[in-house]
Amino acid sequence: MSHDYKSVQWTPFKIRFDRWMLAGIALYLVLFAVIGEINQPPGESVHPVQAMIRATGTLAFLLLTFILCIGPLARLTDRFKPFLYNRRHLGVTTFLIALVHAALVIMWYHGFSETNPLVSVFISNPRYESLSGFPFEVLGFAALVIMFLMAATSHDFWNANLGPGLWKALHMGVYFAYALLVIHIALGAIQFNKSPIYVALLAASAVTVAGLHVITGFAAMRPSDRTANEGWLKVAAIDDMEDARAKIVRPLKGEAIAVFRDGNKISAVSNVCRHQGGPLGEGKIVDGCITCPWHGFQYRMEDGQSPPPFTEKIATYATRIVEGVVYVNPEPNPPGTPQTPSQIGASA
Numbered sequence: 034m035s036h037d038y039k040s041v042q043w044t045p046f047k048i049r050f051d052r053w054m055l056a057g058i059a060l061y062l063v064l065f066a067v068i069g070e071i072n073q074p075p076g077e078s079v080h081p082v083q084a085m086i087r088a089t090g091t092l093a094f095l096l097l098t099f100i101l102c103i104g105p106l107a108r109l110t111d112r113f114k115p116f117l118y119n120r121r122h123l124g125v126t127t128f129l130i131a132l133v134h135a136a137l138v139i140m141w142y143h144g145f146s147e148t149n150p151l152v153s154v155f156i157s158n159p160r161y162e163s164l165s166g167f168p169f170e171v172l173g174f175a176a177l178v179i180m181f182l183m184a185a186t187s188h189d190f191w192n193a194n195l196g197p198g199l200w201k202a203l204h205m206g207v208y209f210a211y212a213l214l215v216i217h218i219a220l221g222a223i224q225f226n227k228s229p230i231y232v233a234l235l236a237a238s239a240v241t242v243a244g245l246h247v248i249t250g251f252a253a254m255r256p257s258d259r260t261a262n263e264g265w266l267k268v269a270a271i272d273d274m275e276d277a278r279a280k281i282v283r284p285l286k287g288e289a290i291a292v293f294r295d296g297n298k299i300s301a302v303s304n305v306c307r308h309q310g311g312p313l314g315e316g317k318i319v320d321g322c323i324t325c326p327w328h329g330f331q332y333r334m335e336d337g338q339s340p341p342p343f344t345e346k347i348a349t350y351a352t353r354i355v356e357g358v359v360y361v362n363p364e365p366n367p368p369g370t371p372q373t374p375s376q377i378g379a380s381a
Contacts, residue, residue: 050119054126062088082141089134090222091234094214096127097180098238101211105245107326108315117327121187124207128177128184135177138170169221172213179210201310215239265353265360268292271377274299274359279323281314284363289314290350292361293323293334298374300334301350301361308345336371354379 065088069079100123106113116123143153154174160166183204185191191200215235223231269280274294281304282290289304291314302323304314311327318324322331322340332339337347346369351362354375366372 047119047122050115051122054119054122058092058126058130061092065091082137086134086137086141087222089130089137090218093127093131093134094218094238095234096123096130097207097211097214098242100124100127101207101242102245105249108249108312109245114315114326118329120327124180125184125187128180131177131180135173138173164220165224167220169217169224172217173221176210176213176217179206179213183207183210211242265362266290268352268359268361271299271354271357271359277318279314279316280359281312282361282363287363287365288348290361290363291323292350292352292359293318294377295321295334295374297377298334299352299354299359299377300372300374301352302332302334302337303348303365303368305347306330307347313347335374336369337366338369 062085066081066084069084069087073079100120103113103116103120103123107117139150139154143150143157146153148156154170155168158166158168158170160168183206186195186200186203195203215238218231218235223235266282266284268274268282269292271294274280274292276294276296279291279293282292284290289312290301291304291312292299292301293314295318302313304312306313306325306327308325308328308330311325311330313323313325313332316324316326318334319331322333324331330339330345331343332345332347337349339345348365348368349370349372350365351372352375353360354377359375
């Protein structure tokens with residue numbers, strides 16, 4: 034956590050991640066160019082600029098597909114949680130690759146006339162009424178604008194000044210951008226290059242993103258089937274609760290609740306981080322504080338307040354233990370309200 038705005042601080046983990054990411058990008062571009070040249074029919078060739086247009090376009094789409102899969106995959110397995118900490122790096126990198134793709138397209142296809150290249154993108158093909166002849170470039174340009182807004186507002190400065198709600202709503206535009214790109218590719222690359230590889234890549238990517246979100250979405254929306262005890266929701270048996278981790282309970286109304294075990298103490302807080310709405314229950318306890326898995330924001334278990342000098346607060350909930358089973362009161366306390374943890378081994 035940071036209480037002021039600083040340039041990005043690269044930890045050893047982030048440095049290693051970025052090195053592997055850049056190496057992977059370079060390898061992809063090289064392999065794309067080599068394989069593309071090898072598979073060209075005899076007597077035909079592709080200009081290096083055209084090859085780079087295709088390489089950067091497919092790479093940006095694949096990276097964005099992976100970014101959209103990180104959230105649901107991290108909910109299904111802990112193996113993908115490290116990517117949550119670097120999703121911002123991936124997003125900005127994806128935008129830069131998409132920007133290179135767009136710049137090459139504009140230069141190669143719209144840069145050799147007297148018309149302004151950007152203007153040419155919008156007026157060179159006005160066939161909006163035709164499906165096969167639709168100006169797919171406009172869709173790609175719109176997606177690029179959305180990705181630019183997201184990259185430009187990725188710093189915590191904008192999250193603090195726009196507010197978590199507006200900031201998150203803005204960044205949810207990535208799904209609209211992705212939909213535009215799917216149509217952009219379907220009406221563009223696939224129309225002019227009917228290779229089954231492109232068709233399979235597009236279909237598999239779109240189905241994977243949609244499928245993962247549907248699976249995790251239904252799991253999150255499922256009403257709690259836990260039996261109640263005088264209005265309190267059953268969480269789990271004590272023996273089933275992992276130390277320094279949480280069980281997430283979803284009441285029929287209100288926010289999901291994260292019920293944490295820290296040694297012999299049981300506490301419950303809102304599952305929603307006040308930074309960017311991250312799922313606190315998927316994080317862990319570090320140095321006595323609940324730590325968000327997205328960006329490391331922390332809250333004390335006993336009162337839901339961030340340790341000084343930070344000021345974020347989340348709702349707390351009363352808990353109790355009855356015959357070795359943990360229960361939580363679904364009625365939240367006001368954010369930052371002290372709530373005595375339940376003690377394992379003590380009476381309810």
